[in-house]
Structures are given as structure tokens and as C-alpha cells.
Amino acid sequence: MSFITVAAATLPSVPLDFGGNRDRILQSIKIAKEKKATLRTGPELEIPGYGCLDHHLEGDTFLHSWEVLADILADPVCENMLIDVGMGVRHRNVRYNCRILCTYKKIYLIRPKMSLANDNLYRETRHFTAWVKERQTEKYYLEEVVRKVTGQHTVPIGDAVLSTLDTAVGCETCEELFTPLNPSTYMGLNGVEIILNSSASHAELRKLRTRLDLISNSTRKVGGVYVYANATGVDGEARMMFDGSSMIVANGKVLEQGSQFSLKDVEVTTATFDIEEVRSFRSSISRNVQAAAQPEYERIECELRLSRPADELFLSKDLEISKPIEIKVLDPMEEIYMSTAVFLWQYLVRTNSAGYFLALSGGLDSSTTALMVFGMAWLVLKSIKVGEEKTLTDLRRVTGDNKFSPKTPQEIVSRLFHTCYMGTVNSGDETRTRAKKLSETLGAYHSDISIDEAITAHELIIEKTLDFKPRYKIEGGSDAENLARQNIQARNRMVVSYELAQLSTTARKLPRAGAALLVLGSGNVDEILRGYYTKYDASSADISPLGSISKTDIKRFQRWAKDEWDLPILKEFIEATPSAELLPLSAGVQDDEADSEMGMTYEELSVFGLLRKVDHLGPWSTYLRLLGQWKHRPGYPGPRQIADKVKKFFRFYAINRHKATIITPSIHLSAYNPDDNRHDLRPFLYVVNWPWQFAKIDQHVEDLETKLATRERALE
Numbered sequence: 001m002s003f004i005t006v007a008a009a010t011l012p013s014v015p016l017d018f019g020g021n022r023d024r025i026l027q028s029i030k031i032a033k034e035k036k037a038t039l040r041t042g043p044e045l046e047i048p049g050y051g052c053l054d055h056h057l058e059g060d061t062f063l064h065s066w067e068v069l070a071d072i073l074a075d076p077v078c079e080n081m082l083i084d085v086g087m088g089v090r091h092r093n094v095r096y097n098c099r100i101l102c103t104y105k106k107i108y109l110i111r112p113k114m115s116l117a118n119d120n121l122y123r124e125t126r127h128f129t130a131w132v133k134e135r136q137t138e139k140y141y142l143e144e145v146v147r148k149v150t151g152q153h154t155v156p157i158g159d160a161v162l163s164t165l166d167t168a169v170g171c172e173t174c175e176e177l178f179t180p181l182n183p184s185t186y187m188g189l190n191g192v193e194i195i196l197n198s199s200a201s202h203a204e205l206r207k208l209r210t211r212l213d214l215i216s217n218s219t220r221k222v223g224g225v226y227v228y229a230n231a232t233g234v235d236g237e238a239r240m241m242f243d244g245s246s247m248i249v250a251n252g253k254v255l256e257q258g259s260q261f262s263l264k265d266v267e268v269t270t271a272t273f274d275i276e277e278v279r280s281f282r283s284s285i286s287r288n289v290q291a292a293a294q295p296e297y298e299r300i301e302c303e304l305r306l307s308r309p310a311d312e313l314f315l316s317k318d319l320e321i322s323k324p325i326e327i328k329v330l331d332p333m334e335e336i337y338m339s340t341a342v343f344l345w346q347y348l349v350r351t352n353s354a355g356y357f358l359a360l361s362g363g364l365d366s367s368t369t370a371l372m373v374f375g376m377a378w379l380v381l382k383s384i385k386v387g388e389e390k391t392l393t394d395l396r397r398v399t400g401d402n403k404f405s406p407k408t409p410q411e412i413v414s415r416l417f418h419t420c421y422m423g424t425v426n427s428g429d430e431t432r433t434r435a436k437k438l439s440e441t442l443g444a445y446h447s448d449i450s451i452d453e454a455i456t457a458h459e460l461i462i463e464k465t466l467d468f469k470p471r472y473k474i475e476g477g478s479d480a481e482n483l484a485r486q487n488i489q490a491r492n493r494m495v496v497s498y499e500l501a502q503l504s505t506t507a508r509k510l511p512r513a514g515a516a517l518l519v520l521g522s523g524n525v526d527e528i529l530r531g532y533y534t535k536y537d538a539s540s541a542d543i544s545p546l547g548s549i550s551k552t553d554i555k556r557f558q559r560w561a562k563d564e565w566d567l568p569i570l571k572e573f574i575e576a577t578p579s580a581e582l583l584p585l586s587a588g589v590q591d592d593e594a595d596s597e598m599g600m601t602y603e604e605l606s607v608f609g610l611l612r613k614v615d616h617l618g619p620w621s622t623y624l625r626l627l628g629q630w631k632h633r634p635g636y637p638g639p640r641q642i643a644d645k646v647k648k649f650f651r652f653y654a655i656n657r658h659k660a661t662i663i664t665p666s667i668h669l670s671a672y673n674p675d676d677n678r679h680d681l682r683p684f685l686y687v688v689n690w691p692w693q694f695a696k697i698d699q700h701v702e703d704l705e706t707k708l709a710t711r712e713r714a715l716e
Contacts, residue, residue: 002166002275002307005319006194007032008229008246009042010258010267012346013200015049015236016061022047022068024266025085030077031268036319038306039082040268041196043231043242044174045097047087050200050242051235056127062090066143069100074149078104082162082169082304086198088128091140091157097128099171099198101162101300105150109300110140110157114183117175121202121240121668121679124175135159135297159183160298161192165305167275168192170297174199177214188222189291193278194306195219199230203243203339205332205553205669208260212247212327220252223281225273232262234346234667239675241339241667251281253324260330261338263345263383263391271322275307333560336553336669340372340545341379343667347518347543348376348416349394354515355416357501358522359493359538360439360446362421362431365546366522367438367573368554371561372545373417373520374442377409378565400511410443418504418517420447422493424455434572441569445508447500454492459485490537497538518542521664526551526605528663529674530649531656532598540664547666548673550609551602599648608649609672613680619650619693623700639704643697647690654686 009028014020025046032040044050047065055061065087072078072085082103089098089110096112112131116124137158147153161170170187172195177184184195195218201211219226225248232244245260248271255271282288313319330338348355356373360366383391384406396404399415406412421427421435432448439446463469470484471477477485501517504510521541523533525548533539546554555574562570598605611617611625623646630642660676661684674680 003272003310003313003319003321004039004167004194004225004275004307005035005037005270005272006225006227006248007035007037007040007268007270008227008248008258009040009046010230010232010244010246010262010264010269011043011046012233012265013043013046013050013231013235013242014233015052016055016064017049018047018064018068021049022071025068025072026075026077027266028268029072029075029081029083031266032270033077033081035268035270036272036308036316037268037270038080038304038308039084039169039194039196039227041084041198041227041229042086043229044198044200045086045088046198046231047085049236050231051237051240052127053123053237054127056088056095059090062088062095063143066145069102070145070149073102073105073107073146076104078102080104080304082164082302082306084171084196084198086173089140089157091138095128096131096157097124097173098157099173099196101169101171101302103302103304107142107146107150107152107155108162108302109137109160110155111160111171111173112157113173113176114159115176115179122175131159133158135295137298137300156298156300158298160300161187161190162302163299164302166307167194168299169194169196169302169306171195172197174201177218182218184218184224184226185222186294187297188219188224189287189294190297191291192224192297193275194225194227197226197228199228200235200242201230202235202668203241203261203335204671205335205549208243208245208327208329211245212254212329215247215249216252216254219249222287223251223278225250225275225278230258232259232264232267232342234343234350237665239665239668239679241343241669243339247327248322250322250324251277254327255322255324257325257327260328261335261342263342263379263388265390272313272319273322331560332553333557336549336557337375337561337564338379339667339669341376344372344376344543344545345380348398351518352398352515353518354398354400354505354510354512355418355517356520357418357420357497357504357517358520359422359497360419360435361522361538362433362435362438362573362576364551364554364558364573364576365524367434367570368558369520369522369545370417370419370438370442370444371558371567371570373444374409374413374565375561377412377416377443380412381406381409398512400515408443413443414445415510417442417444418447418500419444420449420497420500422449422451422496424450424452424489426489430576434569434576437569438573441567445504449496451489451492451496454496455489458488458492487534487537490534493538494536494540497541520545521666522546523664524551524554524602525549525670525673526602526609527598528660529609529672530598530600530605530652531659532652533659535659535662540662542664544664544666547664547675548668548670550606550670552606599652600645604645605649606672608646609670609674612653613672613674619646619690620696622646622650623697638708639701643701647694647697650690650693651688654688654690657682657686658684660684 140157231242470481473482521544
């Protein structure tokens with residue numbers, strides 16, 4: 001029997017941080033070696049960083065990647081190990097996303113990616129070309145910086161596999177796993193026993209199970225060991241989060257799994273298995289018939305032996321045969337907590353800002369945003385308690401206190417978080433009280449101010465300019481006047497927020513006096529989709545933790561946090577009526593979900609968001625889908641009510657689509673996130689009444705109502 005230990009490195013994808021990326025890669029190789037691994041793989045494009053975007057078009061990015069690779073190849077830590085690292089390679093003036101299979105002072109193979117991700121968040125074909133020559137290789141002429149280290153002039157580049165002295169190894173990069181004809185299937189049928197998958201797979205709520213099923217099914221069909229290494233942390237654009245959770249799967253069973261969301265800079269997941277188990281698993285006659293029919297892969301010879309004999313395993317104190325485990329799939333509310341905590345912390349650390357500022361209104365969304373900062377503090381504290389020195393070093397740096405050793409999350413919040421209730425004459429005492437109590441509970445520095453003077457000053461300017469004084473609708477004003485008076489309040493909150501964030505550390509004489517706080521927005525994905533916010537108001541900020549989370553999930557998260565973190569005060573926020581508080585108190589409670597406000601519920605907005613983006617349905621198909629989906633739903637007795645709701649959504653969407661140009665960056669967690677910067681590329685200018693589509697819907701409603709009336713008469 002032959003036992004092999006393999007390692008999957010989980011690393012952050014930091015664009016253009018060549019020195020930092022090199023050091024983290026070398027550290028992961030060192031850790032893997034200490035764990036007795038003879039094979040190490042890491043995330044996609046780990047040398048330059050996956051999120052370089054158009055920097056992948058620059059010659060400098062390729063040059064510096066080769067320089068980093070030369071440093072890695074020259075480091076003795078790579079001796080007697082098969083190393084798989086990722087970087088871009090230019091071959092015959094074509095750019096490829098590649099894996100470099102190498103060891104100390106030697107490159108065996110450059111394996112280009114054959115299926116590129118080019119949907120939703122990804123634009124890989126803008127930067128790279130897929131390798132289209134199946135089972136073919138060509139000569140790649142190495143750069144001088146690598147020639148000096150390896151003594152090699154050329155190496156093979158292309159679709160091939162590696163034959164070591166005791167097994168065969170192949171590569172499948174990220175998107176290739178998700179394709180119908182994924183390469184690992186054919187490699188497995190050709191006798192490849194170990195598949196390496198290097199990924200930069202983004203986090204999305206409830207997505208991990210899909211990824212696991214793909215890997216498990218792939219190895220369950222053809223047998224083999226699958227070493228999956230994923231990136232972790234925020235990408236360079238701060239709109240995508242890689243969630244780690246690297247794993248090693250053998251014959252359809254998970255052997256080991258890394259953390260899903262973590263503050264660790266380097267995490268290495270290892271597993272030890274008997275390669276004979278793969279060979280025994282593959283004894284199926286049906287599999288072997290297909291394997292015998294497969295065309296040959298070119299095999300690149302590798303003089304390394306990855307396995308060790310049974311007696312060495314028996315004598316080793318550090319090695320144990322890995323046993324199948326149940327994969328840990330986080331509850332969606334835990335995913336929200338962990339992902340936003342990592343997002344907020346890494347954003348803070350990378351920008352070297354002094355903390356966060358939030359306009360805390362006392363409503364559900366802003367209070368949940370405050371909870372995200374509290375969750376960040378929890379995660380930071382946990383990381384420090386388990387001995388992550390870098391986390392403590394970063395905390396001391398951003399706070400400016402070199403002796404800071406927190407004991408509670410509130411201590412961290414108190415140094416990094418300034419909340420402010422910005423009241424007006426239209427604000428209620430309940431929201432003011434709720435905001436103050438929550439801020440005190442979380443440990444934040446809190447301000448309670450009135451911005452009426454600023455609003456009055458702005459309104460006076462308009463009155464003098466136009467010789468016209470706008471009134472609220474309840475006071476006899478028009479819809480335009482009513483909206484203008486609400487918007488000036490919302491926009492003033494944004495202006496005040498940024499000035500307070502700029503001066504907070506100075507006024508409070510904190511250790512980092514003069515350093516600005518980052519302003520947090522609190523808009524949710526449903527309001528952004530509907531356009532139910534004021535352009536350049538308090539939704540405009542540096543980052544928006546809730547920008548891709550639905551109102552439904554926000555409510556669920558608050559219930560989870562209330563119990564998980566023992567915060568009974570959250571019951572008040574969960575039960576409160578959602579309101580912007582921009583109308584006079586005499587107008588009554590301003591219910592955001594009322595028909596006169598948003599025109600639909602948050603639950604309905606989620607449905608429309610999924611149908612529009614995920615299912616790719618236009619107004620007509622959405623109407624047809626909902627005829628069946630909502631026909632028994634209370635409040636929708638007939639097709640006309642469904643049609644009216646569909647037309648209302650698409651009209652509001654079209655009217656407000658221009659607001660998407662200034663959406664505050666948020667971590668992508670929702671499949672129907674309307675952020676046009678990366679995910680949702682649609683026009684900004686529409687014919688907003690959709691004449692062709694709506695006319696077709698109206699005609700269908702009339703025809704259907706006629707049929708219904710005829711049926712009812714017949715029943716009489």
C-alpha cells in the first residue's frame with residue numbers, strides 16, 4: 001500500500017501584492033511540508049491575485065509573476081514536493097490563465113485553463129483566452145529570470161497530465177468543474193488518480209452545498225482524489241468575497257475541509273489517503289469499458305515519488321489516515337455574519353482607516369448594519385483568542401494603540417465605531433430611543449443630533465432662488481414638492497455623515513486623530529432593485545454591508561443575532577414598522593411597504609428580483625410565471641391584480657435604473673444583486689411604460705377574464 005499526503009492552501013487574493021502573495025505561498029508550502037504533504041496546490045491566479053481585472057492586460061503583471069515564480073522555484077522549501085501555483089502566462093502573444101506544476105528549480109508543465117468564467121460576476125474572456133487544443137501541448141520558451149533558476153529553456157504548455165513515479169496528477173481550474181464535460185472526468189477515465197482544482201469561487205448565500213455536490217459527484221462517478229483549493233477574503237474591487245472552504249474529497253467522500261470565511265492569512269488543509277483505495281474503487285466494469293475507449297492524454301514525466309510506504313506511516317507521530325467526515329455547511333445566517341465580518345475587517349485593514357461611521361436611524365436596516373460591525377468585533381476577538389497574532393497586530397495598527405488587548409467585542413466596537421442619530425422634526429421618539437439603546441449595547445460611540453438647521457438653510461436657498469416655497473402633500477403641496485422636501489432631508493444626512501466621519505477621531509482625541517472613518521450605507525438589495533432610495537442620500541457611502549442581502553434575510557438575521565448574541569433589544573427593531581420618517585408626524589406612520597410608498601412588499605420584491613435576474617424573465621414571462629405561482633395567494637384573486645403588480649415593478653425598475661450607476665459597493669451575497677458595476681449589465685434608459693410588453697399582458701388579462709366569466713356562467 002502507498003500513502004500520499006496532499007495539501008490545499010487557502011490564501012487571500014490580493015491584486016498586485018506580489019511580495020505579499022509570494023510570502024504567503026511560500027508559507028503555505030512550508031506548512032504543507034511540515035504536515036508531511038508531498039503535493040501542494042493553491043487558489044487560482046494566486047501569484048498576481050485573481051482580482052487584478054484589467055491589470056491582467058499589462059505586460060508588467062506577467063513580468064512580475066515570473067519574477068515571483070523564480071523566487072518560489074529557488075526556495076529550498078520546494079524540494080521533494082510537487083507544487084502547483086497559479087498565474088497568467090503569455091504564449092505566442094495570447095494570454096492564458098495557467099497552473100504551473102513545478103518543484104525546486106524545475107517546471108514540469110504549464111497547464112492553461114480551458115473553460116473561462118464569463119457570466120454574472122466574471123469577465124475572464126476580457127483578460128484571457130481559453131486553451132482550445134484538447135490533449136495537445138506546445139513548447140513554451142521560458143523567461144530569462146526563470147531560466148537562470150531552472151536551467152530550462154523550454155517547457156510544455158497545454159492540456160496534459162503529470163506522471164510521477166507512483167501516480168498521475170491532473171489539473172482542473174475553477175470554472176471547468178462547473179462545465180458539463182469537465183476535464184477531470186476524462187482525466188479520471190485516463191487513469192489520473194489525483195485532480196487539483198485551483199479556484200477563486202465567490203461566496204453566495206447557500207452556495208457551498210452546490211460546490212460540494214459537484215466535486216463529490218465528479219469523484220463518485222470515476223473515482224479519484226480531488227484537491228480543491230479556494231481563495232479567501234475580499235477581492236480588489238470590494239464587491240466579491242471568496243469564502244475559502246478548501247476541501248479534499250476521495251471517491252465521493254469528504255476527507256478534510258478548511259474554514260469557510262476566516263481571518264487567517266494562510267490556512268493549509270491536508271489529508272492522507274491510500275492510493276490503492278482509488279484503484280479498488282475503479283474496479284467497476286462499466287467505468288473500465290469507458291476508460292478503455294478514451295483517447296490518450298500526453299503524459300509529462302515527473303521523477304518525484306509522492307507516496308510513502310506503510311511502515312513510514314506507522315512510525316510517524318504526525319500522520320494519520322484521513323477518515324471521511326461530514327462537511328460543515330454554515331446556516332445562511334451564520335454565512336451572513338461570517339462573510340460580512342470578514343468583509344468589514346479586511347476592508348478596514350487594507351484601507352488602514354480608523355473605523356466606521358453609521359447614520360443609525362433606529363430602523364431595521366441601519367440597526368442590522370450596526371450588528372455587522374459588532375459581528376466583525378466578535379470574529380476579531382475569536383481570532384485573537386486562538387492565537388492569530390496578525391489579527392491583533394492589525395487591530396493595534398488601526399486603533400493606534402500598540403498595547404490594546406480587548407476582552408469583549410464591545411471594547412473593540414468602542415474604538416472603531418461611531419454611530420449617530422440624525423433627527424429632524426419628522427423623527428419619532430421611538431426610533432431615537434432605539435438607536436441610542438442599541439449603540440450603547442454594542443459599545444459604540446454615539447451622537448444624537450438634529451439636522452433641521454441644515455435642512456432649513458437649504459430650503460431657504462431654494463425659496464430665494466425660485467421665489468417658491470414647497471409644501472408637503474398633507475399641507476396642500478404637489479407630489480413633486482412632497483418628494484423634494486423628503487429628499488433634502490435624506491441628502492443632508494449623507495453630507496453630515498461624511499463630515500462627522502472625517503472629524504470624529506480628531507474631536508475625540510483618539511490615538512489616530514486625523515484619520516477618517518469609513519462611512520457605512522444601510523440600503524438592502526430589495527430597495528436598491530426597486531430604486532426606493534434617494535440618489536446621493538444616506539445610502540451613498542464608502543461600503544454597504546447589506547447591499548446584496550434581502551429584507552427577508554435581514555429580518556431572519558436579526559432574530560438569529562438576538563438569540564446568538566443575547567441581544568433582546570433587537571425584538572423592538574424586528575417588530576417596528578419600516579419607515580423613512582421623512583414626512584410630518586401629522587401624516588401618520590410612514591409605512592415603506594404601503595402601496596403609496598414602495599407599491600409592493602419586500603417579499604414580493606425578492607420574487608421579482610429572482611425572476612428578473614436568475615430566471616432571466618422579462619415582463620411577459622414574469623406575468624405568466626406568477627399566474628401559476630400566485631393564483632392561490634391571498635390578495636390576488638384574479639389575473640388583473642397580478643398583471644398590475646408586474647407592470648408596477650417593471651415600471652419602477654425602469655424609472656429608477658439610473659440610480660444603479662451610483663450604488664455603494666457591497667459584498668455580493670444575493671443572486672439577484674442589481675449592481676451594474678460587475679453583476680447586472682442592463683440599460684439605464686428604458687421606454688418606461690414597456691408599451692409592447694404591457695399591451696400583450698393587458699390583452700391576455702382581458703382574454704383570461706372573458707374565459708373565467710364564461711366558465712362561471714356555465715357553472716350557474
